[in-house]
Amino acid sequence: MDSIEQMRMFSAVAATMSFSKAAARLGTSAQNVSKNIRALEDSLGVLLLNRTTRVVTLTESGRAYLPRCNRVVEEFDELRSVMRDEGAAPSGNLVVTAPVLFGEMYLMAAVEKYLAANPAVSIDLRLSDQHLSLIDEGVDLSVRIGVLQDSTLIAKRLGETRLITCAAPSYLDQAGRPAHPDELPAHSCVFDTNRRTPGQWSFCDGGKSLTVNIRPRVRVNSASAVRRLLLSGEGIGIVPSFVVADDLRSGRLEALLEPFEDRSLPVSLLYLANRHLSRKVRSFIGFIEAEIAAMEDWNAV
Structure with a gap:
């Protein structure tokens, strides 16, 4: 396997601190992830992860390597996506979560319009008053109401x-x-x-x-x-x-x-702090921002 994919696996393990969660995120097995990170460590000549039967932690070398690794993977993905997406319509499945009542009252109408305008996109809309983890649950975008605590996410303010x-x-x-x-x-x-x-x-x-x-x-x-x-x-x-x-x-x-x-309380649209966002995610963010802003009386009293 090429080094980029091995670096991607290391980045996923570092983000989740779990081989099984990283494997689920990447659509492979935990054994495959472990084997390829071993190969990456061998090629670098350093140990990146401390492994025990219960926990995974970064070594000092792993902590130093991680930000550089992430930049390389993100730049590679951005270049590949730009080349693939050039002139292409948004496509694929989009996982979105939102509070139940806000989703039913305001988000549903916007989602219906987005689907009509983007026939190649499917949406898995998960309405829940519990905060779903974007990493663990495979969520692309999350609408949240309230003061945000998670600094690893990017937030676009929709209103208050x-x-x-x-x-x-x-x-x-x-x-x-x-x-x-x-x-x-x-x-x-x-x-x-x-x-x-x-x-x-x-x-x-x-x-x-x-x-x-x-x-x-x-x-x-x-x-x-x-x-x-x-x-x-x-x-x-x-x-x-x-x-x-x-x-x-x-x-x-x-x-x-x-x-x-x-x-x-702010109403925010959250997504993972990656440099590159897929075309479907970027198009949905722009669409929802415009739709919510157009709802003049959505929060007026």
Whole structure:
């Protein structure tokens, strides 16, 4: 096997710290990956990986070699792809993941238009409120809502959404309208368990962070279900503004505690930090950016 492919295997193992995961990513066997990295080490005259029965780690030589190896592989792939893609239409399978409700409300329409414009592309759209690993799950692109933690990914900002504290007028007319977050523990609350702080809601009071412990009457792991419960008058909840924008404009729901809001969340399109992106990925990124930007009221309240 040529050195480029051996270097590609080493790069995949270094990224996943696993021969089996690297093999799955490359569509080969773990034994083949191990054999070719051994051959690469023999040709270089150094050990690149420490291997035990449980873990794989980079040696000092491996850490020094990895960034140069990645550059060579990326430049080779970029050159080959440029030559192949010159004038070609996007083609192949594209794996995209997004939060369930955002995907159903906004991404689906854009995906339908993209498929109509690119008949040689197929899309595996995985809607999940759990963050899927782009490497382990073989995902090309991921829509995420919230502050990003993973610095190994490139993010293109599609927009932002706010977290709105709201309730139906029927509930508020009966239970009263809270004027301060500290009044929330006395209210019936509907809690979205997808939030990272169970039983707590965060606000901003005079520039300082304020956390309130609530006693939810209902817990549910769906923003759509929270919206439905709020509309039926079950209490107060916190919901992304894109979910309840129409309800707020129509008066079916009423926004509360707006002076204490400080919770804008970016909506981002994420992909792996490679220098070269395939034509299908590049075309989808540009298409989705334009489609989301054209949705003038997608997040207006």
